[in-house]
Every structure is written in structure tokens, then in C-alpha cells.
Amino acid sequence: MKRLRDKVAVVGIGETEYLRNSGRRPKELIIDAVHKALDDAKLTSSNIDGMVSGFNGAQLFSCNDLAYNLGIKYRFHGDMGDFSGSNTSSFHLAAIAITSGMADFALTYCTTTYGSLMKILDGEVEEGTEEDASKVVPMGMKDSFEAPYGSNMPGVFFAQMANRYMHEYGITKEQLVKYLGAIVMNQRHNAILNGKGVMHRQLSYEDYINSPIVVDPLKRDDCYVISDGACAWIITSAERARDCPNIPVYVTGMGYGCTPMGSADAFTQKAGGYLYKPHESSSLEQALQMADITREDLSFAEIYDSYSTQLLLSLESLGFCKKGEGGPFAESGAISLEGSLPVNTHGGHLSHSCIYGATHVVEAIHQLRGEAGACQVHDAKIGMVSAGTIWENYVTLFRRD
Amino acid sequence: MKEYLDFSKGPLPLIEDYEGAPFWEGTRQGEIRFPKCQDCSKFHWYPCTLCPFCHSPNIKWQALTSQAKLFTWSYVNWNLPAFGIRGPYIMVLVEFDEAPGFYLTSDLVECRPEDVSIGMPLEVVFQRVNDKITMPLFKPTDDRQS
Numbered sequence: 001m002k003r004l005r006d007k008v009a010v011v012g013i014g015e016t017e018y019l020r021n022s023g024r025r026p027k028e029l030i031i032d033a034v035h036k037a038l039d040d041a042k043l044t045s046s047n048i049d050g051m052v053s054g055f056n057g058a059q060l061f062s063c064n065d066l067a068y069n070l071g072i073k074y075r076f077h078g079d080m081g082d083f084s085g086s087n088t089s090s091f092h093l094a095a096i097a098i099t100s101g102m103a104d105f106a107l108t109y110c111t112t113t114y115g116s117l118m119k120i121l122d123g124e125v126e127e128g129t130e131e132d133a134s135k136v137v138p139m140g141m142k143d144s145f146e147a148p149y150g151s152n153m154p155g156v157f158f159a160q161m162a163n164r165y166m167h168e169y170g171i172t173k174e175q176l177v178k179y180l181g182a183i184v185m186n187q188r189h190n191a192i193l194n195g196k197g198v199m200h201r202q203l204s205y206e207d208y209i210n211s212p213i214v215v216d217p218l219k220r221d222d223c224y225v226i227s228d229g230a231c232a233w234i235i236t237s238a239e240r241a242r243d244c245p246n247i248p249v250y251v252t253g254m255g256y257g258c259t260p261m262g263s264a265d266a267f268t269q270k271a272g273g274y275l276y277k278p279h280e281s282s283s284l285e286q287a288l289q290m291a292d293i294t295r296e297d298l299s300f301a302e303i304y305d306s307y308s309t310q311l312l313l314s315l316e317s318l319g320f321c322k323k324g325e326g327g328p329f330a331e332s333g334a335i336s337l338e339g340s341l342p343v344n345t346h347g348g349h350l351s352h353s354c355i356y357g358a359t360h361v362v363e364a365i366h367q368l369r370g371e372a373g374a375c376q377v378h379d380a381k382i383g384m385v386s387a388g389t390i391w392e393n394y395v396t397l398f399r400r401d
Numbered sequence: 402m403k404e405y406l407d408f409s410k411g412p413l414p415l416i417e418d419y420e421g422a423p424f425w426e427g428t429r430q431g432e433i434r435f436p437k438c439q440d441c442s443k444f445h446w447y448p449c450t451l452c453p454f455c456h457s458p459n460i461k462w463q464a465l466t467s468q469a470k471l472f473t474w475s476y477v478n479w480n481l482p483a484f485g486i487r488g489p490y491i492m493v494l495v496e497f498d499e500a501p502g503f504y505l506t507s508d509l510v511e512c513r514p515e516d517v518s519i520g521m522p523l524e525v526v527f528q529r530v531n532d533k534i535t536m537p538l539f540k541p542t543d544d545r546q547s
Contacts, residue, residue: 141421141447144414146506148536150477150490159475160494167473167519216476216514264447268494270502271453 001254001290006399008095009241009248011105012041012234013365018197018353022228026060026111029230031069034109037232042245043105048234050076050103052090054110055356066109076103087231087357088387088394091251094235104236110358111230141264155223157267158307159215165275165313169324173217179327180308181208184221184350186336187305191347193337193374194363198227199351222308224349231358233365249368252382253291253397257283266390273317280317280393284386287395291382295320298397299380300342300367302360304387305349315343318386337377345375357387361396368400405510405538406490408530416533420448423462428535432464433525435500446503467498469523469539476514489514495523495539511540 014036016022016029024032038044051063051074063077076097080089090108097103142151151157166176188203203221211219241248257279261271272279288294303318305311312326320341321329329335335343346352346363353359364383366372372380386395416425427434435444438452439459451458471493478489491514494504509517510526523539530536 144421147412148408148414149492149506149508151492151506156475156477156492160473163475164473262447262449268504268506
């Protein structure tokens with residue numbers, strides 16, 4: 001994969017406002033984000049000739065419908081809408097399309113309308129409407145063998161993992177709460193500095209420990225925030241990127257890892273690793289190899305974080321610290337903006353917004369262009385985005401000149 | 402048969418026309434049955450078309466007879482009716498000695514949250530919901546309580 005190193009670059013990013021219950025339809029959000037990405041790149045829709053949809057993008061607004069609305073004529077299309085890894089997986093597909101000449105400018109878009117979804121659950125919006133489309137992800141055997149017992153809420157799975165984790169590493173609940181608190185407070189701090197997300201209220205450790213329990217030991221503030229929003233980005237060849245107005249942000253490393261497992265095995269079986277996903281570290285190794293760098297070269301890392309426990313386990317899986325030591329690593333301040341590995345510099349899913357990792361990509365680009373404002377990591381040169389599902393993981397490494 | 406939990410408001414399992422149906426046939430007869438490969442003699446869970454170990458199609462459902470243990474758990478103490486969640490209850494992943502590395506999801510009954518410990522031996526109890534559905538639940542084994 002080394003021959004793909006630095007061959008494509010991100011030249012435009014767009015993001016909507018992030019709000020709870022925005023009242024905006026997914027199509028409006030997507031069009032808003034795409035317009036902003038085009039403006040950012042100083043391109044028009046007539047320049048776009050490749051479409052790569054991310055999770056919940058194409059499900060809610062198909063590529064051809066979006067293209068019809070915007071007047072895009074495309075000659076390459078790929079749907080990477082495979083759950084939570086799709087924001088980073090788009091770079092794999094776009095790199096193939098662009099380096100092989102199948103497209104010159106590829107557009108990716110993602111959205112989440114959980115804020116509106118909550119209105120449906122609260123009975124405020126009629127079911128079957130567009131906002132309702134993301135409500136039910138058919139889970140097959142999980143519907144029969146897990147849901148009747150009350151598990152159809154991801155927090156249950158992550159609480160079960162937390163209890164097992166404490167058992168395996170001899171960590172007390174008091175210690176775990178301190179560790180998770182360190183992660184949650186760090187991301188809230190970043191989100192407040194970023195200012196564009198949905199959480200703006202300071203969170204003290206006392207506030208955190210008094211936050212209501214969702215599924216013990218997880219508290220409300222250990223869970224992703226409910227939000228509406230959309231992101232879009234435009235990828236092109238390195239040569240074309242140098243003619244675009246923004247500082248090119250090159251895709252310098254890409255990695256993919258997968259552990260085959262049954263369709264119902266996610267979260268509740270040993271297949272794929274119960275606590276640790278081997279494909280998380282293998283995808284990072286592959287990306288580092290392609291970029292010819294080491295973990296120490298990373299200026300920051302944006303890591304998928306729907307639950308604080310998920311981030312804790314990922315820090316260990318990805319090899320930034322030893323297994324069982326993610327807590328002390330987080331507590332040491334290593335993951336803060338001034339630390340050795342600033343993590344989720346915009347606040348992540350826990351405090352900024354939850355667009356399935358799409359904001360993690362946008363934030364990485366902001367950081368490398370030096371436009372991350374109060375969250376700016378000093379002298380950021382290479383950044384990592386990691387996202388995936390239980391059975392697979394994508395890592396993308398970005399670099400600036 | 403004792404009613405341990407109220408299943409009337411939440412979602413119920415599909416019990417016909419899908420690959421998990423033999424499980425529910427087993428629970429109606431008071432057994433926990435898992436698919437077992439007849440070639441390599443290993444159980445697996447969830448049901449697969451081919452054995453995940455040796456990839457043989459020669460799979461039959463058989464009753465598990467070994468000790469069940471609590472692999473991990475979560476205490477759910479809230480309500481979100483749209484998700485079918487009505488707490489409080491204790492969810493468990495149960496591991497059987499005969500099928501290591503595979504976990505059956507269920508609820509733990511007749512046990513207080515403060516008495517739960519990972520690795521504790523469990524025994525199955527069955528709750529009949531209707532003519533077709535019997536839900537397996539777990540409680541701490543009797544000798545633990547004595």
C-alpha cells in the first residue's frame with residue numbers, strides 16, 4: 001500500500017451546526033454540509049465526479065438523489081455505509097477511485113439525526129417519516145436472543161464489558177469511575193474550547209460522579225451525546241490538491257482490519273475479541289507501515305468513542321498503553337491537548353456530537369490546517385482517525401506538508 | 402411455572418421460520434440446546450450455517466448439560482419503553498463449560514445486584530410466556546445460597 005502514500009488529499013470540508021432536535025431533515029443537513037465543503041474547496045458541484053457515501057448518508061439521501069438536487073454528474077459511485085467505520089472507510093474507496101483515474105474529485109457525506117430520533121421515541125414525530133429511517137437497524141438473531149431480556153440499548157453491552165474488564169484486571173469500581181471521569185472531563189474540556197458541539201457546560205469531577213446512572217457503572221456523561229448534524233468532505237489527487245486554495249491534507253496511511261464473526265456476535269460473544277478487537281491494532285499497524293511512521297510520530301488521535309469505556313478499551317487495543325492500563329494513561333493527562341497523545345481534540349461523541357465519527361475526520365483536517373482554534377494542538381503534523389465496528393476497523397493517517 | 406419477570410410489554414423472540422427456532426423448541430421441553438458440529442464435536446453459538454471451527458454443514462442441536470457460569474453482567478435500573486426497557490433487572494452473559502467462549506444472554510433472577518459476582522455458578526429456570534414461548538432465565542445455584 002506504500003504506493004498510495006500521500007497520493008490523495010482532502011481539499012474541502014463542510015459541517016452543519018450540531019444541535020439536539022435541530023428540526024432539520026437529513027436531506028437539508030446533507031445539502032448544507034456539501035455546500036460548505038464545496039465553498040471551502042472553492043469548487044462547484046460541476047467539479048465533483050465521484051460519490052462515496054458514508055454511514056447514514058446514502059440510507060437517508062441516495063447519491064443519485066443528492067446529485068440530482070445539486071447538479072452533480074458523477075462517473076464513480078461507491079457506498080461505504082457499513083456502520084460506524086464508514087467515515088474513515090471513505091478514504092480507502094476514494095483513494096482507489098482517484099489514483100486509478102475513475103474519479104477526479106470524490107465527495108463523501110454522512111449524517112446523524114439522533115436528535116430528531118429522540119423526538120420520535122418521545123412520541124412527538126410520527127413514525128415512518130424520514131427521520132424515522134435510522135430508528136431500526138435489524139439485528140437478526142439479537143432480536144430474538146437478546147432484545148427480549150432488555151439488551152436493545154448499546155449501553156447495556158458496554159456496561160457488561162466494563163464489569164468484565166474490572167474483573168479481569170482487578171480494578172475496583174471506584175478506580176474505574178475515576179478513569180472514565182478523566183476521559184469524560186478531558187473531552188468536555190475540549191468540546192467547550194471547540195464551541196461548535198452540543199455541550200457547553202463545564203463538568204467537574206463532582207458533576208460527573210453525580211451524573212445519573214444509565215446502566216451501572218455507566219453514567220449519563222459516559223454516553224455519546226444526542227445530536228443532529230452532517231459532515232462532508234472532498235478528496236482529490238495530491239497534484240490537483242496543490243492547485244486548491246486550502247493547505248492540502250494528505251492521506252498518508254490507511255489501514256483496515258477485520259475479524260470475521262457471525263452477524264449476531266457483536267458485543268456479546270468472544271468472536272472478534274470480547275474486550276479487545278485484534279483488528280483495531282492490525283489496522284493501525286497497516287496504516288503506520290504505509291506511512292512509514294510510528295505511534296510516536298502522531299500529533300493527535302481522533303478515536304471512535306460512543307462510550308467512555310469504548311475509548312478506554314481502544315486506547316489499549318490500539319497499543320497506546322498496555323492492556324489494563326488505559327485508565328492510569330488517561331488520568332496521567334497523556335490524552336489532553338498538551339499531553340503526549342491528544343485524543344478527541346474537539347470533544348468527540350461524548351461531548352461534541354455523534355455523527356458516527358465524521359466529526360473526528362473534520363477535526364483532524366482542521367487540526368492539520370492549523371484552524372482548530374482554542375483546541376489547536378501545537379505544531380500538529382500527522383493525525384490519526386480510527387473508527388470501526390465490532391468486526392472491523394479503519395485507520396486513516398493524515399499529514400500536512 | 403413461576404413468573405419471574407414480566408415479558409408482556411417488551412419484544413418477544415421470533416420462534417418460527419428462522420435458524421434459531423430449534424432453541425425455542427428446546428426451552429419448551431425444559432432444555433438449553435445449542436448447535437453442535439457432528440464432525441468436530443464442538444458446540445457453537447449463535448447458530449451458523451457451517452461449523453465455525455471445521456466448516457462442516459453437519460450440525461445438530463443438542464442439549465447442554467454442563468455447569469453454567471456468569472461471564473459478565475449489567476444492572477439496568479431505568480425505563481425507556483420505546484426500546485422495550487423496563488428496569489430494574491440484571492442482564493447476564495452465561496458461559497457453559499461445554500461451550501467455552503460462547504455466551505448466552507439472559508436475565509438473572511432471585512439475586513440482588515450486590516450479590517452478583519463474575520464466575521458464580523448458575524442454574525437455569527424456565528418461564529412459560531405463552532404456548533410457543535418459554536424463556537430461559539438463570540438464578541444462583543442452590544448450594545451457593547446454603
